[in-house]
Amino acid sequence: MSPPQGQATAASQAQHSSISSSQGLRPESLSESQTEAAARIYLDLLTELQNSASGESSASIAHRCIFLYTRYVFGSVPLCHEASLRATVGRFFEVEQHSPCEDALDIYRRALACLSSENEYSAIEKLRSLTLLLALCAAVSYAVPESLLPTKHLTAPLFVKTTRELLHLYHDYDLEHPESSSLTIRMFLSSAIQTSTGTNGVAFHILNEAGLIAMRMRLYCEASLEGRDPIEQQILRNAFWQLYVCDKTVLVMGGRPVSIHETLFDTQLSLNPSSPSPVTLFEYGPELDGADIEGRLLEGFHIIRRLWAMAARVIRGMESRSIGHTDKFTELYQEDMADLSKAYFEVITLTNCFPGWDLSPAALSPDTDCREIDKGLDDVLQRQKTSYLISLHSIKLFVLNSAISCNMTQIVGLSAAPLSLAMRIIELAQDFFNVLETIPFLHLQAEGEQCAEKIRRVGSLLLELAHNYDEEVVTSRASQCVQRSVNLLVRLNSKASDGVGGLI
Structure with a gap:
């Protein structure tokens, strides 16, 4: 968890080789048209970031997003290798300054060079690393408050747009030759889109795609990780278990079909909760x-x-x-x-x-x-x-x-007994809101729309309770709890507040 200005060491960069390389399958090169399209998208990103950032460099914004991810947005388990992310910033953003004498063609050639094959890094690996970085920046920008990321309202939509454009360039290859970024990019994108829109359709589709990729990779089986780079193993393990939790949450709350479940596995769930040879993903000093x-x-x-x-x-x-x-x-x-x-x-x-x-x-x-x-x-x-x-x-x-x-x-x-059950629901709801109000608000914000959806669901249960009971003690206390849920959703600036607040 180094500060935003920290740099990845050469050893850390080399350690995180691609899944394809670890299995002896060298990733294919990008086609000329793909490389040219990626260069144009990349240059458009740099231009728009410079226009939006009020003097802050693109590298500074990216490093700041990585820092905020490792502090607040990572959730319950790390899904990225911090040193590799910072190396990507160095590769794509810390060389953005150009001489006033440089013409558009020179700048374009330099962008192509950033995306071309080089030593152990193939073009597809570079494109994946850039897409992952931007997906993380998108998720972070939508999750944290403006006090931590003053440029968020200008840069967050740009990060989402560019991530989707870059992923589209190699989408088919990514499905045929998946690796850890295939999962984490989609998880970050899903979170950013759900928070930005307050709706679930696109976000859930992207998240389900990550689940299907994990199933095709047979990540529920410990043997599926054999022969992979240790960092790749760690991220794949963490990503699978995070997707597993997402689908168990769906079985509790509903809302979308699940893609990861024991009855769908072709063998017993054998993935270990932790690696026998764990590696750290964040930098701690x-x-x-x-x-x-x-x-x-x-x-x-x-x-x-x-x-x-x-x-x-x-x-x-x-x-x-x-x-x-x-x-x-x-x-x-x-x-x-x-x-x-x-x-x-x-x-x-x-x-x-x-x-x-x-x-x-x-x-x-x-x-x-x-x-x-x-x-x-x-x-x-x-x-x-x-x-x-x-x-x-x-x-x-x-x-x-x-x-x-x-x-x-x-x-x-x-x-x-209906009255005792109603009072028990209210008691548990009060406990829920009391706990939420003791949590530092920044951490509630970092939970994102997933937290807002749980609050909304609890508010809806209480609203139904208030409408269905004639007992004054039930209706008054349930209504008070509903108002607490709306207040929290409004403070979180969640679009989910419209669904509950409009019914009061």
């Missing part, structure tokens, strides 16, 4: 133990994964039993009510399983530099803790609502 930090991040992430996986298992199991036939996305239809209850209480036990973090030595030091190091570490840990808390408290509500809908409230240890 000599003051911090990067391997220990990312090891703990993985531990916390897989608790979040287990939360969503178990919640999906319980909800789909209840729904399957309630409608009297099997669901292809559940294995629980043969299990009895006691098994469902045990699965639910496993969710509850995960409440106290999130890893604790000891104060780093920097926290005890009066030195300003040490305190800044500790602040950076705190931001990373708070970012993941935010994801955990939002997941935990929203899951409790979604499972209870499903139990009520399926007339199986005994599974969650409650009677079927």
Whole structure:
């Protein structure tokens, strides 16, 4: 997690070779027309960035986006190699200044040179690295507030547009010869588009494409990672598990078809949660133990994964039993009510399983530099803790609502009395909003539209409760909670607030 001005070392750059190279398959070169189109898109990007950035260099913006990603936007698990990203900035943005004597043809030739094959880097690898960097910048620009990225409103749409144009140039090749960037580019694009539009159609289509690529790569099987570069292995492993969590979330909340599920695998799920020989993806400096930090991040992430996986298992199991036939996305239809209850209480036990973090030595030091190091570490840990808390408290509500809908409230240890169930929903909703209001607001913003969608869903449940009950105590408290949800969505500047706010 080096500052924006940090540079990647030559060793770090060389370490991250392509998936194709690691398997003995040299990527094909770009065609002449593809290279020329990429050069034009790249030059248009530089021109528009210079016009939009109010004096800030393109390299500075890109480095800043990388820094913000490693601090706030990475979510629960890293999906990029920081040193490689910074090397890409150096390759494409730190050579952008040109002599006033240079004519348009010279500038164009220099752009072509940036994209041409060179030593161990093929043209397709360079294009993929640039597309990945811009996809990350797009996701970051839409997630963080203007106070952290003053140019965001001008540059965010530009990053999305350019990423999509570049990906289109090699889209077919990318599908035939996928590697880690094939997944992460689509994940970043999906996040940026969902946040920018407040709608799900395009974003979900792109995310599903990432899931289908992961399935074609058979990333659910540990053997699929054999022979790959260690950094590529780490990113593929993390990306698969992140996509797995996304699809378990869909099984809980609905909204789109899933592409990653155990019943769709052609073998047992054997991908290990962590690598036997892990490598660090972010840069931490000599003051911090990067391997220990990312090891703990993985531990916390897989608790979040287990939360969503178990919640999906319980909800789909209840729904399957309630409608009297099997669901292809559940294995629980043969299990009895006691098994469902045990699965639910496993969710509850995960409440106290999130890893604790000891104060780093920097926290005890009066030195300003040490305190800044500790602040950076705190931001990373708070970012993941935010994801955990939002997941935990929203899951409790979604499972209870499903139990009520399926007339199986005994599974969650409650009677079927309507008033007591209504009050329990309100109690859990109040816990949810109380937790959200204690989280540093910047970290809620960094959660993006996924957080807003959970808030909107909770608000919709409460709105339905307020409309369907005659008891004053229920309607008044539910309405108060709905207003809290709208207030949060408005503060987050989410377009999802329109859906709830318009119904009050």
